[in-house]
Amino acid sequence: MSRVPARVFAHAVTFCQAVLTAAIACPALAADKGGASTANYPNKPIRLIVPFPPGGGTDLVSRIIQPAFTAAVGQQLLIDNRGGAQGTSGTAIGAKANPDGYTLIISEIGATAVAPWMYDQVPFSVERDFAPITQLIEQPYIVSVHPTVPAKTLNDFLKLAAAKPNGYNFGSGNVTAHLAQEVFYQTAKLKLTHIPYRGSGPAMTAALAGEVQTLFSGPGAAIPQIRAGKIRALAVTTAKRTRELPELPTLDESGFKGFAISGWYGLMAPANTPQPIITKLNSVFVKILSGSDTAKQLSDRGYDPTPTTPEAFGKFIVAEYQRWGKAVKAAGVKATD
Secondary structure, eight states, X not given: OOXXXXXXXXXXXXXXXXXXXXXXXXXXXXXXXXXXXXXXXXXXXXXXXXXXXXXXXXXXXXXXXXXXHHHHHSSOEEEEEOOOGGGHHHHHHHHTSOSSSSEXXXXXXXXXXXXXXXXXXXXXXXXXXXXXXXXXXXXXXXXXXXXXXXXXXXXXXHHHHHHSTTOSXXXXXXXXXXXXXXXXXXXXXXXXXXEEOSSHHHHHHHHHHTSSSEEEEOHHHHHHHHHTTSSEEEEEOSSSOOSSOTTSOBTXXXXXXXXXXXXXXXXXXXXXXXXXXXXXXXXXXXXXXXXXXXXXXXXXXXXXXXXXXXXXXXXXXXXXXXXXXXXXXXXXXXXXX
């Protein structure tokens, strides 16, 4: 075996000592597998994947929080709409992104907790592939009909539907709205024809055109159209009446005891995103959602800001995923795209 020259060995020792000294002096550098410090995060724009087309609730909420986030961190939040497969396509893109904090994903009840059960397979694991940051909002679903439907109350509409099996179409732009309506009409022992759309924005467009006669939709899409007289609201799906439309009865008050469904959005990053980044993002968004002008804008549109810790949101996601899995199996509903 040949010997290593003394001066080469000395240089190698000096280099190793320098690397070790740097790692001890700056542990963030040693811990960051990407080779970049998290101390100055963020130092470039951040992509936010919205797994639905423009015009729906996830898109609206993202655009409401966008300016406040940019002001808080000094970097742009770039909204990237990636619709398809009931939100699972965009969610999968987020799961596979580099876990460096520069790709975030809107977590939505349908794409995260419901749709994975409605497909034979999805390219991500809800329980393993994401780092929860915070819940953003909760929302009711509003039951509405086209103005040409001669129903002033929910019970009026149910009588019309009972007299004309499959004579009315209901629309959905996400799997949660789809499943909620399927379960509701099964409970009411009614038959309506389901027409799916690629997002709540397109579903609302179809409702305004009379292509569907009824739908469950989030407040961001529904309330402006209700106030403009373009659709007629009949009820809300939450356990309590909503602040924005207090005249609307709940489904429970309309005779469907215990029937209550709330939607929610949250924020996730790919799994293995450094914990200091998750902590910083959580702090920023909790502040945005707590008593600020942004929080008021969300409330005015029918969304209830609900910031949480990453740990609490992670437990919530898993619980919702398991709960909706049981509902999907019981209803026997499959995704339509």
